Amino acid sequence: MKNEKRMKRIATYVFLILVSFIFFFPFYFLIVSITNPSIDITRGDLLPGSHLIENFRTMIETTPIGLSIWNSALVSVGQTIISIFVSSLAGYGFEVHPSRGKEVVYNIILLSMMIPFAALMVPLFRLFGTISGIVPALGIDTLFGVVLPYVSTAFLVFFFRQNTKMFPKELIEAGRIDGLSELGIFVKIFIPTMKTTYAAAGIVTFMNSWNNYLWPLIVLQSPSNYTVPLVISAMGSGYTIDYGSVMIAIFITTIPTAVIFFVLQKYFVQGMVGSIK
Amino acid sequence: MTEMTEEIKKTKKGKLERNRIWMSWTFVLIPTLFIITFYFYPMIQAFWISLHTGTGVNLDFTGLDNYRRLFNDQAFITAVTNTFIFFIFQIPLMIILALFFSVLLNQKTLHFKGIFRTLVFLPAITSLVAYSLIFRYLFSNDGVVNQALMFMNLIDAPIFWLGDPFWAKVLIIIAITWRWTGYNMIFYLSALQNIDPGIYEAARIDGASAVQQFFRITIPMLRPVILFTSITSTIGTLQLFDEPMNLTGGGPGNATTTISQYIYNLSFEYTPNFGYAAAVSYSIVVFVLILSAIQFRVGRERK
Amino acid sequence: MFSKKHLFLSASAVLLLAACGNGDDETGDTGDTGEETTEETSGDMNELTVWTWDPNFNVRALEMAEERYQEENPDFSLNIVENSQEDVVQRLNTSLSSGVDTGLPQIVFIEDYRAPSFLNSYDDAFYPLGDYYNTDEFADYKVAAGTVDGNVYNVPFDTGVTGLYARTDYLEEAGYSLEDLEDITWDEYIEIGKDVYDQTGIKWITNDHGDLGLMRIMLQSSGVWWTEDDGTTPYIADNEALKMAFEDYKEMVEADIMNVHNEWDQFIQTFNNGDVVTVPTGNWISASIMQAEDQSGNWGIAPIPRQDMEGSVNASNLGGSSIYVLQGEGQEAAAEFLAATFGSDVEFYQELVTEINALGAYEPAMEGEAYEQESEFYGGQQIFQDLSEWTQEIPEVEFGQRTYEIQDILAVALQDYLNGADLDEVLQNAQEQAESNM
Structure with a gap:
């Protein structure tokens, strides 16, 4: 019995290491690539080279990468905090206080998630043209303009509503008995109880925002406002592409999301809900 | 839940309850206003555009002509077929894998959990540029994958991954699975924490095996989140763009062209025809609507 | 009670927005000043x-x-x-x-x-x-x-003047020189290719079946395009030059002298790795070819081959x-x-x-004198002089509004043709499809 268990454990680790290798391999290639000159990268060289410093220098000299990381950080952090708060409020509201009217509204929200963004771009840009005319600080070519359409997203509202279905509703009644207001229940009971849901939403929203490409491309126009994906895309375009500096830019700009994931996944510990109950 | 609220409504339709209803609408209305302004309103405009034909800004109102054209457009029909092939294989494969990994990486006693989880998640954040470069390289005719398969005697001749209509589709499915499994795993991992460990304990005492626990407890408890991931993945797959665009360019021929890629081509690659592109976009809305209605039904039925 | 809560909620919303505002302010400012200066x-x-x-x-x-x-x-x-x-x-x-x-x-x-x-x-x-x-x-x-x-x-x-970039060392190995590639037709090009491939085992040309650049080169050298002069009417089924281009393409594939790559990076990899003898393409490829410093002196550029028909010249564009x-x-x-x-x-x-x-x-x-310089990498050839001379001979064509749209239709047609379908039928289908999209 004990032996069998041990074998099982070993098998699990062997399997996980094998799988990790497959998942990690392209990232390994990325790490190796940052040390190689462009020609070796297109040749598919899988061994480290000595071109790291040159690649880094080229990147720094030819691109506004530092500034774009700063812009991306502002946009991503701002968007993550705002949209998670606003969207979870809605997901909670739809699930905890359902009514026929709200279902209609909810369906409209879900519907808005189904159309490809490419189809919305021209009308949305026109809308931002109008916004620019009224409040320039929220319109075209501002970081606010990048965030504005994502203050609340159907994706997150849907996500929070589905997760609220797993939220123990007794806690709400308990809160009411304790004399908490509705918002108080949300802030003091719901948010702490659903920590892992917020962690998941945080990871995903940050990642989507950090990698968001189409909308920033359309709405941002001054290079000083560019976010990371726009800068990287511009680097990889042309008759002769310097893959070395492209790779190092990609590598550096991948780290923040990886770190955020690594930190937030620690909240995925079983029994969280139980301990609060 | 609904009954409870209704009950409250009936019994003490007092000031307190009115307040609650008001508050709950406030919770819901702020986000709704934003979504209506930035998605629903442009969506209606896109529908209006879809009733027009012409290039660039020279648009004429042509009613439903664009929608009629869809049925005779060979390129569109191929794109729809390809997209559905991806959908049928992709969604079950990825959801099962993601569920499997999340349960595996949720074990209390497992060491280096954080590292393993991060590695499985890594593909979701590895830039498309880097990963399409390496995928094309790995899957080239004399690439590592073919060499490995031949070494293991699984194939006699190299597979023409990027040049064969069948294998190119397989490659796309491999690529999407590789990229999005870890992403979907997050949702399951977080939801698993909301299951009361006591339930498992009770099951163990009753002598339920790990497999039984998985099917009798984990899956039913996660149903709302599984529904969420299957619907968002459906939307993601029906709007699939990145992989075919970067890995195969939609080729060989148009064997891997997707609906979204066709929309992109109609809007930007060819002489811009925004009216027709919008009509194609609305076809995606219709497909997603039908598929999510089915999924919602299946998801609810077993409640 | 209600109004108080309501107030708190809206206040917190405002605070939140303001907080985000503060965060963005700094770049918002630089962005704004940037805009102002532009406007000024x-x-x-x-x-x-x-x-x-x-x-x-x-x-x-x-x-x-x-x-x-x-x-x-x-x-x-x-x-x-x-x-x-x-x-x-x-x-x-x-x-x-x-x-x-x-x-x-x-x-x-x-x-x-x-x-x-x-x-x-x-x-x-x-x-x-x-x-x-x-x-x-x-x-x-x-x-x-x-x-x-x-x-x-x-x-x-x-x-985008084209040249036939060629590895002179491989050619020599098979008993040819760059001169043998000058002023030839595509048919002659293929014949030499078969021989060189036989002798060296190195592919003669590399291409991506989805990229019809080679066809565009061939068409423009003959002064035609896949649309008529009005820029929209498809010119496919009766287009002799296109038909010939398809036939030549298939011959290269069937003679096994063509390496098939996918996308740009693999294209570059192929010649940088020395896996191909010739690269017929636009002159902008020079810099990428010259990345492989170890191949210096082993490259030369001949004029692009012409089609075997009247009016076709040894100059084109990509x-x-x-x-x-x-x-x-x-x-x-x-x-x-x-x-x-x-x-x-x-x-x-x-x-x-x-x-x-x-x-x-x-x-x-x-x-100017810059055009006269001899390029060491290309064996001392005056490449800029040569390429500019060819530039003057490039036939003028009306690109029209459907270059990439019809290219996608033709890529499917090419795939069908390579898989054994009848050429006339394939082109007729493509013609009809292109017409129905108008």
Whole structure:
């Protein structure tokens, strides 16, 4: 019995290491690539080279990468905090206080998630043209303009509503008995109880925002406002592409999301809900 | 839940309850206003555009002509077929894998959990540029994958991954699975924490095996989140763009062209025809609507 | 009770927005001041905004032009906005079709194949430049790409003049020399290829079945395109040149002398790795070929093969872009800048060749000394001299508005044809499909 268990454990680790290798391999290639000159990268060289410093220098000299990381950080952090708060409020509201009217509204929200963004771009840009005319600080070519359409997203509202279905509703009644207001229940009971849901939403929203490409491309126009994906895309375009500096830019700009994931996944510990109950 | 609220409504339709209803609408209305302004309103405009034909800004109102054209457009029909092939294989494969990994990486006693989880998640954040470069390289005719398969005697001749209509589709499915499994795993991992460990304990005492626990407890408890991931993945797959665009360019021929890629081509690659592109976009809305209605039904039925 | 809560909620919402506002303020400020300065100077238009792609080519060329122009106009400057080509196309389309002119540039680069689409889709969006420079001094086909109803809207930039890049060492190994590749037809090219492949085992050519660039090269050398001169009517089923191109292509595939790659990076990998003997393509490939320093001295460039039909010449084009000015404030200043640099500055063109291997289509520039330099990498060949001579012979064709749309239809047709379908049938289908999309 004990032996069998041990074998099982070993098998699990062997399997996980094998799988990790497959998942990690392209990232390994990325790490190796940052040390190689462009020609070796297109040749598919899988061994480290000595071109790291040159690649880094080229990147720094030819691109506004530092500034774009700063812009991306502002946009991503701002968007993550705002949209998670606003969207979870809605997901909670739809699930905890359902009514026929709200279902209609909810369906409209879900519907808005189904159309490809490419189809919305021209009308949305026109809308931002109008916004620019009224409040320039929220319109075209501002970081606010990048965030504005994502203050609340159907994706997150849907996500929070589905997760609220797993939220123990007794806690709400308990809160009411304790004399908490509705918002108080949300802030003091719901948010702490659903920590892992917020962690998941945080990871995903940050990642989507950090990698968001189409909308920033359309709405941002001054290079000083560019976010990371726009800068990287511009680097990889042309008759002769310097893959070395492209790779190092990609590598550096991948780290923040990886770190955020690594930190937030620690909240995925079983029994969280139980301990609060 | 609904009954409870209704009950409250009936019994003490007092000031307190009115307040609650008001508050709950406030919770819901702020986000709704934003979504209506930035998605629903442009969506209606896109529908209006879809009733027009012409290039660039020279648009004429042509009613439903664009929608009629869809049925005779060979390129569109191929794109729809390809997209559905991806959908049928992709969604079950990825959801099962993601569920499997999340349960595996949720074990209390497992060491280096954080590292393993991060590695499985890594593909979701590895830039498309880097990963399409390496995928094309790995899957080239004399690439590592073919060499490995031949070494293991699984194939006699190299597979023409990027040049064969069948294998190119397989490659796309491999690529999407590789990229999005870890992403979907997050949702399951977080939801698993909301299951009361006591339930498992009770099951163990009753002598339920790990497999039984998985099917009798984990899956039913996660149903709302599984529904969420299957619907968002459906939307993601029906709007699939990145992989075919970067890995195969939609080729060989148009064997891997997707609906979204066709929309992109109609809007930007060819002489811009925004009216027709919008009509194609609305076809995606219709497909997603039908598929999510089915999924919602299946998801609810077993409640 | 309610109002209090309500107040708190709206207050917190405001706070939240304000908090985000503070976070964004700093860059918001720099962004704003940036905008203001643009607006201020846009009054006298000393700073012009340009949308372009390719940091090592277009951007460098612009920077060099800016520097030269500043000698006479010290207050002048360019604000170069760099995106990938697809992104420039996407942004330009979105801006122009939404009618929002906030942030539109004065100057934009457009690939020649795409120019007719833009010029025809957005009436009055572009500013005519024909009066600002002498169009006769440029290769006809370049100017034609930016001409609609007799109005010239472009200043030509790089020529996509093609050459047959070849590994001279491999050729020698098989008993051939670069001269054997000069002034030949595609059929002769294939015959030599079969022999070289037999002897060396190295593929003769590499191509991506989805990229019909090779077909475009063949068609333009014969002075035709896959649309008629009106720019929209498909010219596929009865197009002899296209038919011949398909046949030649299939022959290369069946003789097994063609290596098949996917996408740009693999294309470059193939010749950098020495896996292919010849690369028939646009001259802009030079820099990528020269990346493989170990192959120095082993390359040469012959004129592109011609089709075996009347009117076909040993010169063609692939890609290349031109510069356009958008209507609006600053249009004259932009036009003057372009006319003084890309439109007439012989010395500037020498710099372009020396610094970034960029070859323009400006005839007077050919007389300069930079064009006479011998390239060590290409075995001492005067490559710029040769390529510019071929540039003058490139037949003029009407690219029309459907180059990429019909290319996608033809890529499917090619796939069917390679899989054994009848050529006439395949082309007839393609013709019908292209007609039904009109």
